[in-house]
Amino acid sequence: MQILDMNMINFRNLDDEHLEFDRRFNLFLGKNGQGKTSILEAIYFTMTGKSFRTSKNKEMIKYGYHKMGSFVNYEDKIALKSLSVKIDEKKKFYSYNKKNVKYGEFLGKINVISFIPEDxxxxxxxxxxxxxxxxxxxxxxxxxxxxxxxxxxxxxxxxxxxxxxxxxxxxxxxxxxxxxxxxxxxxxxxxxxxxxxxxxxxxxxxxxxxxxxxxxxxxxxxxxxxxxxxxxxxxxxxxxxxxxxxxxxxxxxxxxxxxxxxxxxxxxxxxxxxxxxxxxxxxxxxxxxxxxxxxxxxxxxxxETPIFIIDDISSYFDSIRKENILKYFQRREIQLFISSTSDLDIDARRFHIDRGGISGE
Ligand SMILES: Nc1ncnc2c1ncn2[C@@H]1O[C@H](COP(=O)(O)OP(=O)(O)OP(=O)(O)O)[C@@H](O)[C@H]1O
Ligand SMILES: [Mg+2]
Structure with missing residues (x-):
């Protein structure tokens, strides 16, 4: 499975953006506190309806706002499909192929695995x-x-x-x-x-x-x-x-x-x-x-192959372990979203994040 693009509105500190992704490696680079974890969280959230770092929906809504939402187009073996999740202060709304669905129906449409420091x-x-x-x-x-x-x-x-x-x-x-x-x-x-x-x-x-x-x-x-x-x-x-x-x-x-x-x-x-x-x-x-x-x-x-997210790889592993991990993903047909404070030695689409603004190369 691969996510092709994403739209988000009022997600944490991120600017409202339309992002187009690479089918293999997507690398988010930025200094501390710029929004790297937030962008990965937005991707994870749109696919699962959950955050990987909080159980409180409200925390994901941009300060000063009451609603938040995101939308992805993705492709599985069969067709091009879409998912979206919206949150207002009390409720969450899920949709699949632009139709409202219950969580049980939404869950597992795209499979995603995340690896974050809190794990x-x-x-x-x-x-x-x-x-x-x-x-x-x-x-x-x-x-x-x-x-x-x-x-x-x-x-x-x-x-x-x-x-x-x-x-x-x-x-x-x-x-x-x-x-x-x-x-x-x-x-x-x-x-x-x-x-x-x-x-x-x-x-x-x-x-x-x-x-x-x-x-x-x-x-x-x-x-x-x-x-x-x-x-x-x-x-x-x-x-x-x-x-x-x-x-x-x-x-x-x-x-x-x-x-x-x-x-x-x-x-x-x-x-x-x-x-x-x-x-x-x-x-x-x-x-x-x-x-x-x-x-x-x-x-x-x-x-189907799941999508894999790794937040802050540089803070986790020494250079040998990091290299082994990247080599592992190069051998497999998996779409990877990864963030780091310093550049990595992989062939990837690079996104630079600065105070919530995201610019692709
Ligand atoms: N709901 C929110 N609305 C607006 N800004 C928020 C919200 N939640 C968190 N922030 C701010 O967003 C900024 C980016 O946070 P994020 O965790 O994404 O940074 P990061 O790039 O992963 O940093 P680090 O390298 O330190 O992990 C932080 O300054 C944080 O305080
Ligand atoms: Mg972070």
Whole structure:
């Protein structure tokens, strides 16, 4: 997939512009505070409806304004298409091929992977950071997962409400609970599959790009303990048993004590947990290897190449790692949007950013 051009209005400090992109490499150059991250964020936002650095829509609207919007034309294997997102202070509006659509329909139309300095949180942050990351990534390649997760979250709320009201003798609770367990199992099954598939790629990519001596692995830490390739029924059985064990305690606490809403994902570098043992550079490289591995996950699921965004490459890696990364992208047919404070040794369309103004070469 490739984005051909973009229009934006009132996006952070950026001037309202129409930009035409290269089908391969696009490089955004500028000093600190000029708008490099903002332009990459605008691109990511138009494709996903989300920012990669904030969950607050309002932050993306230019100071002093109340509305913001952006529009891209892109091409997949089939045709030329378009997406746009608009925000006013309270609501977001999505459109696909100029027709308004709901988020569920918008999600995953273009697949995009971003790598930004804050991504280090994936290693050092709390389990909820990893959960939301993997939930989003699995959902963008697998629309079924999005639906499962939506139902699961809704049922979790119902379940917690009944527990809070100490109302679990109500026959309706039993119905909700069975549905809850069903969707919890489906979510867990998909997570297990995803981790299994991406793990192979992770190790391979880490070795190829960064360190041939080390082995990188990802472990899905579910409340059910380790499971290799369970069926949904087996997971359901295990969940039912686990809930029976905590039944009394759940009633005392008044909310769900166990479940996929509390799962975690661990990165291990040569068997040691990265969060505790890996160096800064290694942590960044682990996250990068993860993002690179997603490329192949998306190609496998969607039969389309995703778009890749790298913010501030110079602040991340030493010159050897940087060179390896650029070489990697030169070998692959992927459209890349990259920003840097200093020029890079690649054949790219260059955009210079100065106080929000963008000029192409
Ligand atoms: N909603 C907004 N409206 C207007 N300006 C904003 C808004 N949000 C952030 N800014 C400003 O936009 C400027 C550009 O920010 P951005 O993060 O894009 O810079 P950058 O080029 O990536 O810098 P660095 O190299 O330091 O990462 C900053 O001065 C920031 O304070
Ligand atoms: Mg920046």
């Amino acid at each position: 280090i949180e994936l290693i050092i942050g709390s389990p909820s950071v990893r959960r939301s990351f993997f939930d989003y990534e699995i959902a963008q390649a697998d629309p079924e997962y999005y639906l499962y997760l939506k139902s699961f979250s809704k049922l979790l709320k119902f379940r917690n409400k009944y527990l809070k009201d100490r109302n679990t003798r109500d026959p309706i609770f039993e119905i909700y609970n069975l549905e809850f367990i069903k969707y919890a199992s489906l979510v867990i099954k998909k997570r297990i599959e995803y981790v299994k598939n991406i793990s192979r790629l992770l190790s391979l990519n880490y070795r190829k790009l960064f360190d041939g001596e080390k082995e990188l692995s990802l472990v899905y830490k579910s409340f059910l303990g380790e499971m290799r390739s369970p069926t949904v029924e087996e997971i359901e059985g295990k969940i039912k048993k686990s809930y029976e064990k905590v039944r009394e305690r759940e009633l005392r606490y008044g909310y769900s004590l166990i479940g996929p809403q509390r799962d975690d994902f661990l990165f291990l570098l040569s068997g040691k947990e990265a969060k505790a043992y890996s160096s800064q550079g290694e942590k960044k490289s682990i996250v990068f290897a993860l993002k690179i591995s997603e490329i192949d996950m998306i190609i496998k699921e969607k039969k």
